[in-house]
Amino acid sequence: xxxxxxxxxxxxxxxxxxxxxxxxxxxxxxxxxxxxxxxxxxxxxxxxxxxxxxxxxxxxxxxxxxxxxxxxxxxxxxxxxxxxxxxxxxxxxxxxxxxxxxxxxxxxxxxxxxxxxxxxxxxxxxxxxxxxxxxxxxxxxxxxxxxxxxxxxxxxxxxxxxxxxxxxxxxxxxxxxxxxxxxxxxxxxxxxxxxxxxxxxxxxxxxxxxxxxxxxxxxxxxxxxxxxxxxxxxxxxxxxxxxxxxxxxxxxxxxxxxxxxxxxxxxxxxxxxxxxxxxxxxxxxxxxxxxxxxxxxxxxxxxxxxxx
Amino acid sequence: xxxxxxxxxxxxxxxxxxxxxxxxxxxxxxxxxxxxxxxxxxxxxxxxxxxxxxxxxxxxxxxxxxxxxxxxxxxxxxxxxxxxxxxxxxxxxxxxxxxxxxxxxxxxxxxxxxxxxxxxxxxxxxxxxxxxxxxxxxxxxxxxxxxxxxxxxxxxxxxxxxxxxxxxxxxxxxxxxxxxxxxxxxxxxxxxxxxxxxxxxxxxxxxxxxxxxxxxxxxxxxxxxxxxxxxxxxxxxxxxxxxxxxxxxxxxxxxxxxxxxxxxxxxxxxxxxxxxxxxxxxxxxxxxxxxxxxxxxxxxxxxxxxxx
Numbered sequence: 175x176x177x178x179x180x181x182x183x184x185x186x187x188x189x190x191x192x193x194x195x196x197x198x199x200x201x202x203x204x205x206x207x208x209x210x211x212x213x214x215x216x217x218x219x220x221x222x223x224x225x226x227x228x229x230x231x232x233x234x235x236x237x238x239x240x241x242x243x244x245x246x247x248x249x250x251x252x253x254x255x256x257x258x259x260x261x262x263x264x265x266x267x268x269x270x271x272x273x274x275x276x277x278x279x280x281x282x283x284x285x286x287x288x289x290x291x292x293x294x295x296x297x298x299x300x301x302x303x304x305x306x307x308x309x310x311x312x313x314x315x316x317x318x319x320x321x322x323x324x325x326x327x328x329x330x331x332x333x334x335x336x337x338x339x340x341x342x343x344x345x346x347x348x349x350x351x352x353x354x355x356x357x358x359x360x361x362x363x364x365x366x367x368x369x370x371x372x373x374x375x376x377x378x379x380x381x382x383x384x385x386x387x388x389x390x391x392x393x394x395x396x397x398x399x400x401x402x403x404x405x406x407x408x409x410x411x412x413x414x415x416x417x418x419x420x421x422x423x424x425x426x427x428x429x430x431x432x433x434x435x436x437x438x439x440x441x442x443x444x445x446x447x448x449x450x451x452x453x454x455x456x457x458x459x460x461x462x463x464x465x466x467x468x469x470x471x472x473x474x475x476x477x478x479x480x481x482x
Numbered sequence: 483x484x485x486x487x488x489x490x491x492x493x494x495x496x497x498x499x500x501x502x503x504x505x506x507x508x509x510x511x512x513x514x515x516x517x518x519x520x521x522x523x524x525x526x527x528x529x530x531x532x533x534x535x536x537x538x539x540x541x542x543x544x545x546x547x548x549x550x551x552x553x554x555x556x557x558x559x560x561x562x563x564x565x566x567x568x569x570x571x572x573x574x575x576x577x578x579x580x581x582x583x584x585x586x587x588x589x590x591x592x593x594x595x596x597x598x599x600x601x602x603x604x605x606x607x608x609x610x611x612x613x614x615x616x617x618x619x620x621x622x623x624x625x626x627x628x629x630x631x632x633x634x635x636x637x638x639x640x641x642x643x644x645x646x647x648x649x650x651x652x653x654x655x656x657x658x659x660x661x662x663x664x665x666x667x668x669x670x671x672x673x674x675x676x677x678x679x680x681x682x683x684x685x686x687x688x689x690x691x692x693x694x695x696x697x698x699x700x701x702x703x704x705x706x707x708x709x710x711x712x713x714x715x716x717x718x719x720x721x722x723x724x725x726x727x728x729x730x731x732x733x734x735x736x737x738x739x740x741x742x743x744x745x746x747x748x749x750x751x752x753x754x755x756x757x758x759x760x761x762x763x764x765x766x767x768x769x770x771x772x773x774x775x776x777x778x779x780x781x782x783x784x785x786x787x788x789x790x
Contacts, residue, residue, distance in 0.1 A: 252493050
């Protein structure tokens with residue numbers, strides 16, 4: 175599971191930072207998270223292969239998280255898309271899409287579905303063969319939800335040397351893959367763990383876009399490999415963070431510490447900060463594995479501190 | 483009068499071309515024309531001083547001309563704007579702004595007005611001290627109007643040497659500026675044209691965003707100094723132009739020739755063209771002073787062929 179950052183700023187396209195958007199990949203599956211103005215520009219700029227995206231998750235309807243949506247889904251029309259696209263987001267998302275589409279005269283050659291979720295409840299809203307996606311209610315000035323992506327537990331892989339050694343047939347292989355031990359013709363029992371290669375532990379990623387610090391959030395994202403948490407401000411502007419329903423880097427780090435996550439990715443930086451060294455310093459004093467995201471970069475969700 | 487190009491492409495942010503938007507300046511006055519996605523990014527990128535803009539003219543509601551509007555007018559909120567902003571555009575513009583503003587929770591600290599114009603009639607819709615703006619009905623797939631900017635005739639400037647020579651008082655100066663001859667104490671009459679420097683002829687600029695070729699347009703923009711006319715396609719794709727309600731470079735040039743304009747600026751290029759030499763060649767065969775616009779460039783409206 176990897177996450178590519180398409181935007182790391184808030185407020186305006188300043189300091190080389192675009193509005194919030196991210197691309198999550200799990201093997202062949204691609205998910206888009208938030209879609210600020212210029213997201214399609216960033217996708218093109220970074221040569222990101224996103225055409226296979228089938229689900230797009232919008233945290234809330236503030237412009238810096240959604241004003242690129244209409245442009246993106248309109249551009250899909252020109253690409254002769256035929257596959258269904260499903261948008262998940264807060265109440266109001268459907269009206270936004272329907273009114274803009276009608277006024278702009280967009281006729282979608284592909285099925286476009288909108289699923290409005292309850293932003294006040296932590297629950298599973300989507301499931302594919304590889305992942306489950308949950309809402310993570312956030313504390314912002316408008317209905318707003320984070321998104322928690324959990325990889326499903328995978329079947330183990332068979333050891334090919336053992337298949338040969340014990341001349342295993344398909345029925346035995348299927349049984350062993352599902353967890354059974356192998357009983358040989360002579361009655362010997364080969365324990366399951368000797369026959370398989372354990373799959374990697376399921377990766378988990380939590381995206382918390384715009385939020386004041388929330389203990390509930392820390393509970394819901396407990397133990398994820400990677401937590402993205404907004405860190406709009408530094409300690410100097412703690413009061414402004416509280417008034418505007420945002421977090422400081424230190425507050426984001428405190429959530430990461432409480433939740434015991436693998437690493438913290440910080441973003442949604444206010445345009446006033448040219449340099450992010452204060453964010454990093456203040457966060458790392460509380461939670462060592464804190465990083466300030468960089469646009470275009472792809473982060474490995476599972477590994478701590480590794481940036482590819 | 484100058485025009486700065488903020489976007490020259492159609493369909494997507496490809497080939498280094500953004501969606502349509504332009505900035506028109508007449509001395510201290512600034513006007514924005516169309517506002518495709520990423521317009522605020524382009525304004526920032528080109529360090530364009532646009533904060534003084536008070537009127538924004540939208541040709542039609544297709545996304546590549548309007549999906550940057552919400553982002554721009556929301557960003558004005560963060561800049562503590564207090565001055566009224568008036569949006570001119572086709573019917574539906576008000577609903578688009580109102581619905582998006584309500585859903586995105588935008589509260590404007592400045593008065594925001596929307597004027598929906600009749601896109602089927604050529605008429606004056608706005609007037610400042612320096613310019614008049616007229617609609618130019620276009621032939622597109624949706625209600626669409628071009629915009630014609632005409633500088634007003636200016637008062638001539640007094641020749642300072644003549645003020646001294648004839649010891650003119652304020653009353654005489656005022657009379658001469660309004661066109662009167664000067665009658666001296668000894669009865670001699672000094673003709674007006676000897677006392678003043680004639681103002682430059684009023685500049686005129688026509689913006690025709692998305693349109694099939696139209697003889698009416700050629701009539702309405704007759705004799706303008708600069709005509710911006712879309713030239714989405716080359717001759718090779720004339721049929722596609724007709725189907726989609728667009729023009730080829732040759733058709734744009736033919737309109738420029740019929741209208742007898744000073745120069746033609748072509749834009750709204752389809753993403754399929756990496757190189758614009760065919761557009762230029764086909765246009766110049768019909769109308770010599772044809773140019774393919776470049777993003778960020780500022781064009782002098784009055785002078786033919788001059789690019790600053």
